[in-house]
Amino acid sequence: MQAYRAALLSFHDDGSARYEPDGLLVVGPDAAGRKVIRAAGAHAALAGNYPGVHVTHLPGRILAPGFIDLHLHFPQTDVIGSPAEGLLPWLEDYTFPHESRFSDHAHAVAMADVFLDELLRNGVTTALTFCTSHPHSVDALLEESERRGLRMIAGKVLQDRHSPDGVRDETEQSLLDTEALIRRWQGRARLGYAITPRFAPSCTEAQLRGAGELAARYPDVWIQSHVAENRDEIRWVHQLFPHARSYLSVYEDFGLLRERAIYAHCIHIDDTDRALLRASGAAAAVSPTSNLFLGSGFFDYEAARRAGFRYGLASDVGGGTSFSPFHTMLAAYYVGREGQTKIGVSLAPQDLWWQHTAGAAQALGLEGVIGNLRPGCEADFVVLDPQATPLLARKTAHARNLDELLFSMIVLGDDRVVEQVAVDGVITSRRKAAAA
Structure with a gap:
């Protein structure tokens, strides 16, 4: 001892x-x-x-x-600080070109070192992260995480439509690859796997249905995606899924809302959605530096507290502007002040710190284990x-x-x-x- x-x-x-x-x-x-x-x-x-x-x-x-980062993108380390008019142009101009480079296994291995070094430099000891659509991007990150003894949860992105060559995957093969990665990594050492639809517009109904079937087959794995980050994105979702009640309910329709499901942003949602998050046990990853940088909007802390669903803080690198939990907590304070209400809230320092540690652990279903x-x-x-x-x-x-x-x-x-x-x-x- x-x-x-x-x-x-x-x-x-x-x-x-x-x-x-x-x-x-x-x-x-x-x-x-x-x-x-x-x-x-x-x-x-x-x-x-x-x-x-x-x-x-x-x-x-x-x-x-140790700090817990509830949502970030391993392959977007070099995307930090890229100027754009908003979320969708930022994806097209910077994110997808950078992620296509991960088709090269050697590049994925090299970036895993950079990414983990930055997490540890900033005191982050657990993260829930997106990889790319290339299965070996998951292997590169989790192999290095295992070598370092880290607790890390990661997943191959699912995106079989509305994505450029180099990052778009194929429906059936993407689901086979996901199941193989679950079997390889879930529960190995201190590692976990997250089923990872990029966001609803990037996935066909067949791919979302398959992801939901995997989630039912492997109840201990995590699920991660994005929801209600940007108003243009929401309009697009309504066009693609006209029968869904809301953006969030798209994921519910395909069996992707449950315990250990973490949805980034949750900005433009209503009280019915908030009740759905609470009832399902899913949680929100609040990403204030990203939301401020991309002009997406403000997470409504007061409404979240009223509804009683789980949430915690996330850097959302590379839309987020820093790996630093201190920068993220300060940005969350700004967001609480601005809020979606006329008055806003003043988040207490203890609450901000809790959101990046014990609260984030609770959102992951790892309360009493980490944080x-x-x-x-x-x-x-x-x-x-x-x-x-x-x-x-x-x-x-x-x-x-x-x-x-x-x-x-x-x-x-x-x-x-x-x-x-x-x-x-x-x-x-x-x-x-x-x-x-």
């Missing part, structure tokens, strides 16, 4: 934060040999229970759960330096309470705050936070 002495940030069942200014985190194997958190709490209360266990002292640092520092949780955590830059150090030094401390890091933080990252109980990244 190993122990770490520092401040500890974790979460209660109601989403509120628990903070121990002088805490002890004890990590060790469980009965199955997995590295898990064995104890977490006040140092004074726990230190005597673990004689002989080596303690790493981290003064001035905060141990927090928290509780006994039994997998030992994925970050070592944060609240004095990583001079301005941040000045701000956090004057924090009067936990909300002020967390909000200072949300507003002023970036990857420099993430000093170390532990994956499966092993420190995988050691770096001194920059002093400027």
Whole structure:
């Protein structure tokens, strides 16, 4: 076993934060040999229970759960910061050309290294990500994730229509490939598979029907797609699926709404859709930097709370503008302020942090497994330096309470705050936070 002495940030069942200014985190194997958190709490209360266990002292640092990114695109790493008039032109001009390059297996392997390095640099220890329509893009990412011991969930994109050569797949073969990938990767090491229709307009009814059949056959796999991101996209969906009540109900009609189904954006939905999300157990991946960048709209936090469905935060790289959870949390704060209501909401710092950790784990159906520092949780955590830059150090030094401390890091933080990252109980990244 190993122990770490520092401040500890974790979460209660109601989403509120628990903070121990002088805490002890004890990590060790469980009965199955997995590295898990064995104890977490006040140092004074726990230190005597673990004689002989080596303690790493981290003064001035905060141990927090590794961040969880509920939605992003592995092959769009190089698309970040590409200018466009909106979602659909952005897809045509940048996304599809970049994704077509993944037909080259060597390119997919090289990009897997880049992508995972960026996640870890920013303290993201679990992600739910799209690959491309090429099956070996999944293999490249999950092979490297397995080598690093990461918890990663990924899926081959399904898109058999309205897609250019180089990324469009063939209906029957795409479903065969998906099932083969499920059998290869679901439940292997810390990996999972997600059935991944790109979005309803990119899939024929036959492909969506086949995806739903696979989802029924393999209830433990995840499902991921997009819904109601952009008004032009919604009009297109209504033309293609005229008998569907709404964009979201298209997925329901094909058996793709259930527990472990994550739908990115969920901006332009109504209360009937929100009730459907809650009843089905599906969750929303809120992607504020992407929505702001592409001018798509604002997630309605107040309506989501009223309906009671699950949601969490996502970077949505490469429509999103950063891998940094701090940038994502700050953008979510802006979105809450603007909202779809006249007043808007002021999202509490603890709530923003919960959305990127324990709340995201709940959305994935992995509550109690990741996203928290509780006994039994997998030992994925970050070592944060609240004095990583001079301005941040000045701000956090004057924090009067936990909300002020967390909000200072949300507003002023970036990857420099993430000093170390532990994956499966092993420190995988050691770096001194920059002093400027």
